[in-house]
Amino acid sequence: MTDLRLPHLYDRVSRIIPAPDWMLFEDDIAAILDLKREKNAVILAHNYQTPEIFHGVADIVGDSLALARKAVEVDAEVIVLAGVHFMAETAKLLNPGKTVLIPDTQAGCSLADSITAEDIALLREAHPGVPVVTYVNTSAAVKAASDICCTSGNAVRVVESLGVPKVLMIPDEYLARNVARETGVEIVAWKGRCEVHELFTAEEVRGLRESWPGVTVLAHPECPPEVVAEADFSGSTAVMSDFVGTRKPARVVLLTECSMSDNVALDHPDVEFIRPCNLCPHMKRISLRNIREALEQGRHEVSVDPAIADDARRAVERMLAV
Ligand code: 13P
Ligand code: SF4
Numbered sequence: 065m066t067d068l069r070l071p072h073l074y075d076r077v078s079r080i081i082p083a084p085d086w087m088l089f090e091d092d093i094a095a096i097l098d099l100k101r102e103k104n105a106v107i108l109a110h111n112y113q114t115p116e117i118f119h120g121v122a123d124i125v126g127d128s129l130a131l132a133r134k135a136v137e138v139d140a141e142v143i144v145l146a147g148v149h150f151m152a153e154t155a156k157l158l159n160p161g162k163t164v165l166i167p168d169t170q171a172g173c174s175l176a177d178s179i180t181a182e183d184i185a186l187l188r189e190a191h192p193g194v195p196v197v198t199y200v201n202t203s204a205a206v207k208a209a210s211d212i213c214c215t216s217g218n219a220v221r222v223v224e225s226l227g228v229p230k231v232l233m234i235p236d237e238y239l240a241r242n243v244a245r246e247t248g249v250e251i252v253a254w255k256g257r258c259e260v261h262e263l264f265t266a267e268e269v270r271g272l273r274e275s276w277p278g279v280t281v282l283a284h285p286e287c288p289p290e291v292v293a294e295a296d297f298s299g300s301t302a303v304m305s306d307f308v309g310t311r312k313p314a315r316v317v318l319l320t321e322c323s324m325s326d327n328v329a330l331d332h333p334d335v336e337f338i339r340p341c342n343l344c345p346h347m348k349r350i351s352l353r354n355i356r357e358a359l360e361q362g363r364h365e366v367s368v369d370p371a372i373a374d375d376a377r378r379a380v381e382r383m384l385a386v
Contacts, residue, residue, distance in 0.1 A: 092352035099359035110147035111301040112321040112347040127302035129217035167354035175201040178256030179235040184209040208375035213383040217300035261286035269294040280313035284320040
């Protein structure tokens with residue numbers, strides 16, 4: 065332990081990251097900490113980032129809603145978004161005057177890829193007058209074609225805030241069906257799926273309960289409705305994390321991306337985590353090395369087409385006001 069350069073940071077992750085692995089990270093972590101000061105930069109990291117990023121270099125962590133909210137409050141000149149492209153685009157929409165960097169431009173999302181602005185125009189034609197509620201996991205062009213955005217953390221509130229009997233909710237079919245069940249609002253869905261959460265099954269949940277008696281099952285609302293129905297509780301990544309912190313279940317399983325359990329488990333050593341592991345290949349494109357390169361080289365700068373930026377921002381800001 066005395067050989068470590070950053071022992072105070074290692075203390076936070078030592079239960080998950082073996083010391084020899086950590087030593088391979090230290091050079092990049094030390095460089096990133098210096099670069100942040102030098103460039104007046106902050107790192108916003110999603111809950112699915114690996115522990116050496118989440119606990120090692122991030123300034124602000126959270127779910128999509130928290131990252132969007134906190135992006136508005138950031139005082140630095142440069143924001144590095146350790147997450148996927150739509151999150152960086154949302155940060156840029158809310159901070160048009162700041163430099164927003166994404167360490168890997170290929171960090172996409174199966175939901176964002178499932179729908180275009182032209183698809184929304186066709187949906188509006190088929191359902192005249194029905195408001196379009198768009199999940200933040202979409203491109204700025206799709207947001208611009210929408211009435212209001214939502215995240216998994218506020219989808220129910222956003223739909224209820226509209227006070228209408230029917231909405232179009234795109235692109236996540238499962239989120240839409242889960243919200244329909246909670247709100248009683250008629251929801252027209254799209255066929256988008258999260259490639260990570262669609263893999264969970266109700267049978268798997270029943271198997272987990274059999275193998276791990278007493279386990280509390282928390283499911284992300286991007287999971288299929290029959291999985292959410294088998295779970296004890298459903299909520300965004302931040303809501304799941306809060307549930308663990310406040311309710312302190314003795315044994316818990318988070319039906320969501322793999323790194324999330326690592327990050328939450330580090331904050332709650334007294335809770336036993338059962339870990340089925342589904343990785344998001346897009347989130348996993350972000351590494352300490354490419355965060356360091358992003359800061360060193362000022363790449364890859366995120367921009368939003370000025371022709372759609374105002375409309376997209378309006379849909380996001382309308383959500384933040386709910
Ligand atoms: P949260 O907003 O719950 O963090 O979800 C984002 C996401 O990409 C889930 O797969
Ligand atoms: Fe998209 Fe699913 Fe990955 Fe989240 S976990 S970024 S919804 S593919």
